[in-house]
Amino acid sequence: MSDLLEYVQDRYAYWAIVLLMIIGLYGMLFKNNLHKKVVGMIIFQNSMILLFVTAAFKWDATVPVRDPEIDVQVVENYLNPLPHTLMLTAIVVGVAIVGVAFALLIKIYDNYGTIEEDELLNKLESPSPEDDGDCDTNDTQRSSSPKGGSA
């Protein structure tokens, strides 16, 4: 694993990962529907996970459990288990984030009745009186602030 650029040229798998990464980033930044943004986020995170897993993969190597038949001293014989274990943690983290994202989506839908970003921005810029009033966590909070820069 010396030179990353050579590595990318050699292995077509990385191009697929880069493509996934771009698709995910595009979904997160440019999709109008908030649910599709979450889908983009999942694709983006999974592309990171695939990158680690692919980078740790070696042809003709075995699982990192010592086998007396296979020489331990030769690095090429065994896979490095560390990236895979790291990605297990990253998957868990990703699931937690998706959970929180969906919880927020439900709250947004309850509050505004839509998860389309342009409709949301319209409602945010011109809040109707009842929009701001019936929230149970809301007592005296009513600042007359202009809501600029919300895009």
Added chain:
Amino acid sequence: MNHIPVLIPMVLLLASMFAVFGKRSQENYLPFLVALAGMGLSAVLSIIGMVHSVTEGPIHYHLGGWQPPMGIELILDPLSAFFCLMITLVAAVVLLHGEERVRIEVGDRIPAYYSSALMLVGGLTGIVLTGDLFNLYVFLEISSLASYALLATGRKPAAVSAFRYLILGTIGASLYLLGIGFLFMEVGSLNMTELAVMIPEVPVTAGIAAAAVLMVVGIGLKMALFPLHGWLPDAYTFASSPATTLVAPIGTKVAAYVLIRIFLFLFAIDFMKEGIQLTTIVGWMGAAGVVWGSVMAITQRDMKRMLAYSSVAQVGYIALGIGLANPLGLIGAVLHAFAHCFMKACLFMVQTNFLHRLGHYDIFRLDHRTRVAMPWTCAALAVASLSMIGLPPTIGFFSKWYLLLGCIEEGAWVFLAVLLLSTLLNAVYFFRVLEKVYLRSDGEAYDDHDEEADQATSSREVSAAMLYPTLVLAGSLLVLGFANAWIVTHFLQPMFPVW
């Protein structure tokens, strides 16, 4: 003694698990007490750890007894101990202050609120203490998840701004993960101490440079470094006041800490400075953020949004200090992170007090009746504002002083001009508030002879539980200002390696 590094985050995360149980009710005080006990205990541990790390040297703790680089290492050195102490102290004070508002603004979700608050602080102390890059990513996501949840409490738009923060925060964390992936492929380790030794020995490749850039961009997003700050103003403005008061002072500072770690302890500073000139870029981003944040703060009439934009500017100062990459600039950056943590917590507390008693925090509607009604809150506002502007003898003056000295040493005259200009801009937007409170007497509805109204307003200072934390932080700005030389020689100078 040797277990302090693991105890600080563990106490908080365990308390977080306990706080979530209990009845969903506004009268449920148990989560608050659990949270206070957890934060208090971790603050005491941080003080002990701080003293120990300065007098007897850093503590290296190996989780589960596994030696690094196999196991995960926690490091309590002067730098991490300092940030740990700052986070836990300010969080404990903010928690005490917010109790009354939490019951009003969060309603019956009190157990979940305090659980998230503990998770946030536990995650942040974890980021500060860990010596392993991937462990840092996990703690980063723990604290980020908690802050998404906290910032989603409050007014209706809070959910939308928290969702936007979640999307951008996830991009930031993923870029950081990509960065450590590249670093791992090139160098083959995740332990910071080991990496610091190995990186200078391997040839500089595109992979290492890309790793450095990706990590800095990812952390910059979490730090709200201009122009990656888009999520911050909305998220802070719409969230409930106690949540903003908790997240705003400590959240971005910890990202700044990670930046200092990456620049100074992971990659050699010469590589960052002359090799790929990342320090220069971060410095310029900071300088741009200082000017832009200050100008945007001037145009706001909502005090909370003004403070949020001011946070963008203040993060810019820290980035500018890191970008200078000389000892004085870094001392300035750390001292400013410390100072800003106290100042911004104090100002958000003042804003919460206004909301609690006046029902609004609209700058244009403040006048001298506010001061008559809430003299101590306004006094705290005055002290914190002077510190933000950077007038002696407050701590805000001395942190800017070190930044200025760093600029002069580096010959960075543009940065020097930015610092001086921003001081003027700070003065404009804080005197705008102070002028309303202390000088304006012709409020629309004000009647000079209406003594009854005066009587009614004169007893409207907030309760002791909200007032004393505000005053303690305001007073600490003066005390820390007088003690700055002592802090710098005893705590800040041992932080940095001599180069």
